[in-house]
Amino acid sequence: VEFxxxxxxxxxxxxxxxxxxVARLTxxxxxxxxxxxxxxxxxxxxxxxxTVHDLRPDRVVVDAGATWRQVLAATLPHGxxxxxxxxxxxxxxxxxxxxxxVGGTSYRYGKQxxxxxxxxxxxxxxxxxxxxxxxRPEVFGxxxxxxxxxxxxxxxxxSVTAAPETVRSFKAPFATPGExxxxxxRTPADHITGxxxxxxxxxxxxxxxxxxxxxxxxxEEMTYAEFADRMRPDVAELVTLGEWARPHPWAAxxxxxxxxAEVITAPSPALLGLSGVVLxxxxxxxxxxxxxxxxxxxxxxxxxEMLRANQELYAQARRVGGSRYVI
Ligand SMILES: Cc1cc2nc3c(=O)[nH]c(=O)nc-3n(C[C@H](O)[C@H](O)[C@H](O)COP(=O)(O)OP(=O)(O)OC[C@H]3O[C@@H](n4cnc5c(N)ncnc54)[C@H](O)[C@@H]3O)c2cc1C
Numbered sequence: 001v002e003f004x005x006x007x008x009x010x011x012x013x014x015x016x017x018x019x020x021x022v023a024r025l026t027x028x029x030x031x032x033x034x035x036x037x038x039x040x041x042x043x044x045x046x047x048x049x050x051t052v053h054d055l056r057p058d059r060v061v062v063d064a065g066a067t068w069r070q071v072l073a074a075t076l077p078h079g080x081x082x083x084x085x086x087x088x089x090x091x092x093x094x095x096x097x098x099x100x101x102v103g104g105t106s107y108r109y110g111k112q113x114x115x116x117x118x119x120x121x122x123x124x125x126x127x128x129x130x131x132x133x134x135x136r137p138e139v140f141g142x143x144x145x146x147x148x149x150x151x152x153x154x155x156x157x158x159s160v161t162a163a164p165e166t167v168r169s170f171k172a173p174f175a176t177p178g179e180x181x182x183x184x185x186r187t188p189a190d191h192i193t194g195x196x197x198x199x200x201x202x203x204x205x206x207x208x209x210x211x212x213x214x215x216x217x218x219x220e221e222m223t224y225a226e227f228a229d230r231m232r233p234d235v236a237e238l239v240t241l242g243e244w245a246r247p248h249p250w251a252a253x254x255x256x257x258x259x260x261a262e263v264i265t266a267p268s269p270a271l272l273g274l275s276g277v278v279l280x281x282x283x284x285x286x287x288x289x290x291x292x293x294x295x296x297x298x299x300x301x302x303x304x305e306m307l308r309a310n311q312e313l314y315a316q317a318r319r320v321g322g323s324r325y326v327i
Contacts, residue, residue, distance in 0.1 A: 005039075005040075005041050005042060005043065006041065006042045006043065007028075007042070007043040007044075007045055008042055008043070008044055008045065009044075009045040009047065009048040010044060010045075010048055010049065011048045011049065012049070013049070013120070013122065013128065013154045013155070016044060016122045016152055016154060017122055017126050017127075017128050018126070019042060019044065019126075020122050020123070020124060020125065020126035020152070021125070021126035023040070023041040023042045024040040024041045024042070024124070025040045025041075025042050025043075025044050025124070025152060026038060026039060026040035026042070026043050026044065026148060027043075027044045027046055027064075027094060027098070027148045027152045027153075028043050028044065028045050028046060028095075029046050029047070029064070029065060029091065029092025029093075029094050029095030029098075030047070030067065030090060030091055030092050030095055032090075032091055032095065033095065033099070033327060034248050034249065034250045034327065035147075035326045035327055037147065037148060038147070038148065038149050044152060045065075046063075046064055046065035046092060046094050046095075046152075047065045047092070048065060049063040049064060049065040049066075049154060050063050050065040050066040050067070050070060050092075051063045051066065052066055052070060052071060052074035053155075055074060055075060055078060055080070055160075057080070057160075058159060058160060058161075059117055059157050059158065059159055059160060060074065060075055060080075060082075060157070060158050060160050061155060061156070061157050061158075062074075062093055062155065062156055062158065063093075063154065063155055064092065064093050064094030064097070064152075064153040064154055064155060064156055065092055065093075065094060066092065066093050067089060067090055067091060067092055067093070068082070068085055068086060068089040068090075068091055068092075068093065068096070069089035069090060069229060071093060071158070072085070072089060072225070072228055072229075075160050075163070076163055076224070076225055079162060079163055080160040080161065080162065080163055081160060081161060081162075081163035081224070081228070082112070082115065082158050082159070082160055082161075083105055083108075083109040083115050083159060083160070083161045084101060084102070084103045084105050084106055084109050084110070084111065084112045084114075084115055085103050085105075085228055086101055086102070086103050086112070087103060087104075087193075087230075087231055087279075088231040088232075088235065089228060089229050089231070089232070090232070090235070093153075093156055093158070094152070094153045094154075094156070096112050097112060097113055097116060097119075097143075097144055097145075097153055097156060098143075098144075098145065098146060098147050098148050098153070099145060099147060099325070099326060099327050100112065100113055100145055100325060100327075101113060102281055102283060102289045102325075103191075103281070104191035104192055104193040104204075104206065104281065105190065105191050106281060106282070106283045106284060106289070107184075107192055107281075107282040107283060107284055108190075108284065109284065110283070110284045110285070111283070112158075113144040113145055114284075115158060115159045116140075116144065116156055116157070116158055116159075117132060117157040117158065117159055118130060118131070118132040118135075118156070118157040119131050119132070119140060119143060119144075119153050119155070119156050119157070120153070120154045120155035120156075121139060121143050121151040121152065121153055121154065122151055122152045122154055123139075123150075123151045124150070124151060128154075129151075131143070139151070147326065163224050164190075164208035164209065164224050165223065165224060166221060166222065166223055166224065167190075167191070167206050167207065167208055167221070167222060167223075167224055167227045168206070168207050168211075168212070168219065168220070168221050169204060169205075169206045169218075169219070169220045169221075169222070169227065170189075170204070170205050170206075170207070170212060170213035170216035170218065170219050171202055171203065171204050171216060171217060171218040171219075172202070172203045172205070172213055172214075172215045172216045172217060173200040173201070173202055173203075173217060174200065174201040174202070174203060175200070175201070176201065176261070177196070177201055177260070177261040177264035177265070177280070178261040179201065180194050180201035180202075180203055180280060181194075181257065181260055181261055181264075181280070181282075181288065183203050184203060184280075184282045185257070185282065187203070187205045187213060188211065189205035189206055189207050189211065189213065190206060190207055190208040190209075191204075191205070191206035191208075192204070192205055192206075192281070192282055193279065193280070193281050194279070194280035194281065194282075195277060195278055195279060195280065196264060196265070196266060196267055196278035196280060197266075197267075197278075198266055198267060198269060199266075201264075201280070206227065208224075238275055241274075241275070243273075243274060243275040243295055243297060246273070246295050246296050246297060247295075247296040247303040248293070248294065248295055248296075249294050249296065249303050249306035249307045249310060250291065250292065250293050250294060250310075250327060251291070251292045251294070251309070251310035251313050251314070251324075252279075252289060252290070252291035252292070252324070252325035252326075252327050253289075253290050253291075253313060253314065253317035253322050253323065253324055253325060254283070254287045254288070254289060254290075254317070254322050254323050254324075254325055255287065255288045255290055255317055255320060255321075255322040256286065256287060256288075256320060256321045256322060257282070257286040257287060257288050258286070259320035259321065259322075260280075260288040260290065260320075260322075262320055263290060263313075263316050263317060263320060263322070264280060264288075264290055267292065269300070270300050270301045271292075271294060271300070271301050271305070271306055271309050272292065272293075272294050272295075272300070273294055273295030273296055273297035273300040274295065274297035274298075274299075274300065275295050275297065276292070276293055276294050276295050276297075276300075277291075277293045278290075278291070278292055278293070279291040279293065289325060290317075291325070291327075292309075292310070292313065294306045294309075
């Protein structure tokens with residue numbers, strides 16, 4: 001994300017309130033968003049506000065600059081977890097609540113934004129407000145998924161649920177997107193994701209208790225903590241390889257489940273890059289997240305060509321009744 005102008009790193013909410021009264025602010029969490037941000041005069045680095053405050057059996061109150069890794073580190077010793085975690089935990093709570101936040105449990109619990117009980121927000125005019133589905137629901141609705149345009153989330157009360165100690169993960173290959181989508185709907189797993197690979201469509205079904213995926217070619221058992229933070233070693237490797245620092249013209253769309261197979265295709269290696277990934281994740285309400293996580297690696301298409309391919313994807317998604325997921 002390209003930001004111009006001044007950057008500040010407040011350590012309490014009062015500083016953000018004061019700033020909002022004199023300047024237009026753009027909040028920034030971990031800075032992983034690839035869609036850009038509305039430009040304000042001052043960038044507010046939220047990482048200075050990252051305390052996990054109060055943990056109860058059904059909820060946790062956290063500062064918006066905390067990462068999901070920090071939230072999980074506080075809840076897991078008490079056997080609790082947020083019901084939906086993103087695939088990567090090095091993202092801020094405010095950053096994913098500003099877009100949506102989809103994970104392998106979204107087919108059951110929806111997005112992370114569907115699991116928020118209350119928010120503390122600094123409005124663009126510098127007013128500090130509390131909002132929830134019952135209290136100022138219009139502010140709550142505008143700020144969740146609002147990409148920082150309607151206020152800065154400073155604190156969030158998130159629901160939590162029982163966490164398993166260990167999980168078992170199964171992978172199974174399918175020949176077509178239709179077969180993968182069908183298997184995703186029929187598998188009674190706790191965490192369901194999928195990927196399009198050059199030669200197959202792969203279902204990953206994770207069980208928090210007994211249960212297995214028939215036809216699985218790979219089985220792995222691990223602690224829930226290892227599973228939740230499974231991308232951490234991959235990211236470390238991408239940093240070492242230099243891939244992490246290259247342009248990432250990512251595209252993501254939500255598709256209606258019954259028409260998703262018309263859009264999903266085997267990825268073109270040139271348009272995906274060396275470390276690119278294609279995600280196919282089912283969501284509550286018969287929607288599918290289809291995400292092309294492209295990297296402009298050496299030898300792959302240039303970023304401009306990848307961005308053109310993204311525009312085609314958004315148009316295809318709209319034609320079948322889908323929409324863009326702005327991340
Ligand atoms: C490796 C990786 C894996 C990912 N996996 C997933 C995934 O599994 N599921 C998924 O849904 N997404 C995923 N994402 C996308 C990610 O959820 C979004 O890009 C998210 O916005 C990044 O959070 P951030 O803290 O880096 O936010 P930033 O990039 O800092 O900000 C993103 C947007 O949020 C706004 N914002 C930031 N903080 C606040 C705040 N406190 N209040 C209001 N607005 C704010 C910013 O102004 C900006 O518009 C992934 C991204 C990466 C890099």
